[in-house]
Structures are given as C-alpha cells and as structure tokens.
Amino acid sequence: MTDIQDTVQLAQGLEASAKFVAEHVQMYKTFHQSPELSSEEHRTAEAIEARLDELGIEHFRSGKTGVVGLLSNGEGPVVGFRADTDGLPIAEETGLDYASTATGILPDGKEAPTMHGCGHDTHITAALAAAAYLSDRREAWQGTVVFLFQPGEETAYGAKAMVDDGLWDKAPRPDVVLAQHVMPMQAGKFSLRAGNMASLADSWRITVRGRQAHGSQPEVSLDPIVAAASMVMRLQTIVSRELSPNTPAVVTVGTFHAGLKENIIPETAEFSLNVRTPDEEVRTKVLGSIERIVAAEAQASGIGAPGIVEINRFPRLFNDAEHTDRVSKALKAGFGEDAVIAAPLGMGSEDAGWLGDAIGVPVVFWAFGGFAEADFADGASPAGNHSPQFAPDAELSVINGTGAAVAVLLEYLGR
Numbered sequence: 001m002t003d004i005q006d007t008v009q010l011a012q013g014l015e016a017s018a019k020f021v022a023e024h025v026q027m028y029k030t031f032h033q034s035p036e037l038s039s040e041e042h043r044t045a046e047a048i049e050a051r052l053d054e055l056g057i058e059h060f061r062s063g064k065t066g067v068v069g070l071l072s073n074g075e076g077p078v079v080g081f082r083a084d085t086d087g088l089p090i091a092e093e094t095g096l097d098y099a100s101t102a103t104g105i106l107p108d109g110k111e112a113p114t115m116h117g118c119g120h121d122t123h124i125t126a127a128l129a130a131a132a133y134l135s136d137r138r139e140a141w142q143g144t145v146v147f148l149f150q151p152g153e154e155t156a157y158g159a160k161a162m163v164d165d166g167l168w169d170k171a172p173r174p175d176v177v178l179a180q181h182v183m184p185m186q187a188g189k190f191s192l193r194a195g196n197m198a199s200l201a202d203s204w205r206i207t208v209r210g211r212q213a214h215g216s217q218p219e220v221s222l223d224p225i226v227a228a229a230s231m232v233m234r235l236q237t238i239v240s241r242e243l244s245p246n247t248p249a250v251v252t253v254g255t256f257h258a259g260l261k262e263n264i265i266p267e268t269a270e271f272s273l274n275v276r277t278p279d280e281e282v283r284t285k286v287l288g289s290i291e292r293i294v295a296a297e298a299q300a301s302g303i304g305a306p307g308i309v310e311i312n313r314f315p316r317l318f319n320d321a322e323h324t325d326r327v328s329k330a331l332k333a334g335f336g337e338d339a340v341i342a343a344p345l346g347m348g349s350e351d352a353g354w355l356g357d358a359i360g361v362p363v364v365f366w367a368f369g370g371f372a373e374a375d376f377a378d379g380a381s382p383a384g385n386h387s388p389q390f391a392p393d394a395e396l397s398v399i400n401g402t403g404a405a406v407a408v409l410l411e412y413l414g415r
C-alpha cells in the first residue's frame, strides 16, 4: 500500500498537512451521505458553490445543476478540470458508518434510494481539495483552472447540457480538458491510454405494436411477442455477422417487457437495447443495421414499423496522444515510475469527452485507484463501480484523487 505520508508529499512538492487531509475526508463523507440523482444535484451544487465562495473562487451555473469555478492566477495556460457530481439509484450495502440513507425521485416520479455508487463524491472532493491547494500556493503556478462540476454523467446529460448552456461562451477556452475517475484499483495506481478510453454508447427503446386478441384466436391477432422475439434474435447477428472480428462492438438487449396474461396475445411488446461502438463510422453502421432488422422483422410479421426512441447517447471519450504522454509523465513524477498502467480498451461510457470535443480541445481522462492493498490480497478484488458494495477507502481516494489532480494541473500550470 502506498504510505499516506509518502503520497501526500507527492507531485512537485505537494505537502498536504494532516489537517488538510482530515478536512477533505470529512467533506468526502458528507458528500457520500447526500448523493443526488442525475440532473437533480441541487444541494450538491449549492455545497460546491459554498466551498468555492469560502475559497474566494468565482463561479457560475451551467446546465442547471452544473457549477463552473474559475481559479485565475495571472497570464498563463488555461486548463479545464472536470468532476462529475451525480449519484445512482442504488440502496447502499457497504456497512460504512457514513453510508448513504438518502433517497431521490426518479424521472418516472418514483422514490428511490440513492448512493454515490460510482464514486463521483471522490471526484468532487478531489477537485475542491485541488482548488484549495492551488489557491493557497499561488506562487507555484500561473494561468487559469476552469473547474467543471458536471451533473448528469450517468445519463449522458450533463456535459452536453453545460455546453448547450453556453459554457464556453462564459468560461475561457482551455488548452486541454482533464478528467479522472476512481476505479477498483490499488491507491497510488493510475490507468490511461491514448485513443479510446471508453466507447460511444447508444440506448434505444423499441416498441412493437401488433393487434390484441384472445390466446385461443391467434388468427385474429398480430402477435408482437413473436415479432419482437425474432428482432432480438436477429439483432445478435450484427456483431457476429456484419462486423469484422477486429472491430469491438456490443449490442445488448437489456429489457424485454410484454404481455398481460397467459391467454391474451397483447397489443405491444417493448424492449430496450444498448450499443457500444468504437467510432462514428461503426456507430452509424450498427444503428443502421438495427433499424433495418427491426423494420424487416416487423414486415415479416405483417405489422407496422416499430417505434424507436433514443434513451441516451454517450459521445466518444478519446484521449489525445500527446497530452496523454504529458499526463502520464506528471503522474509518474508524482507517484513513481510504476504508478501508471496502460489501460485496456474498455467498452464503458463517459460523456466527459464532449466538454473538449465540442470546441475542438484535446481531452485526457485517467482512472485512479482508491482501494487499499489488502483489498487485493490473495487474488481478491473489491466490489466495482455501480455495485451496492462499492466502497473506496475514504482517505486513500481523497489523497490520491487530489494528488493526481494537483500533479497534473501543475504539469500544465507550474512556474
């Protein structure tokens, strides 16, 4: 395990005091206890604004519950630093004494337990701690940090909402946009790669409409279940038969709902699917294949064209090669030569890339470990993001998230 004292002495002479660490661990626990659902981060945004006020950092809202903090220190580079702020509709089962018992209201009006089950509370805290650290040591750097406290990451809403709300008309245009994410890796380890850090992702809901009838009279029905089942089966052939074995892609049908009673042929069947693709070209091809198959199967069943509704759409998360080298160098300087692991090509999704892509600015996104070495003893691995048992170590994740943020920001802004 990375010793805490070593870790806090990190990057370019960061000397975080025990008091600084303790204050931010407490801040982390407070955020952990009050997670809010995507696009409902009202109290979280207010808490971030209150802290920025304490630090004397100018801020404005963008994308309703998004907060942008502008930490300026004279002429120099401009760097965007993203921290996402939303929680998930999960009932926490970590057993921690600071576990969440909060609830929120889902878009369908139902109440749900909420949890920072993806660790975005570590991101908020690390960004605020980095802001505090940098505002305290203005002699060490020059330029501007645009802190981007982004809502709605889990629903692919937030980055786009901030951009659409005129983010880059109000904030100075950055030279690079940075973002980080806590992962079930050992504290002191970081993972990134040039190119795709995540995939493009599309979620669709498809409604197949037939004609309802008594189960004993199939001849007067148009059975949407059989039609939808054929669609689901045929969709499996897109990746297996239409794409090269060298092209990473996923088509997953994640929900399928139909029917009222065993002796009724229902009027509708509905399913939803999630698509992961590496780039726009493959994305266009796969989505086109889905539309073609769904329409053709409907025709084969003698029913009308199904309704297709987009649930959400994640843009690419593409790490610029040159800036990825620069970030790796900074992390190695701060945490040691073996601290940086080459990330595998993952099929996860993230909307942080849009904050840079929207204005043609390079992006770098890295993962940081937030777990103790003991969590990996004897080949074990801790529960991952989105698990009700996901429990990063409070102190280690705050220290390493903050250390990484400061190390990389000083790489760009240091005197």
Ligand code: ZN
Residues within 6 Å of the ligand: 118, 154, 385, 386
């Ligand atoms: Zn997540």
Ligand code: ZN
Residues within 6 Å of the ligand: 118, 119, 120, 153, 181
């Ligand atoms: Zn996340």
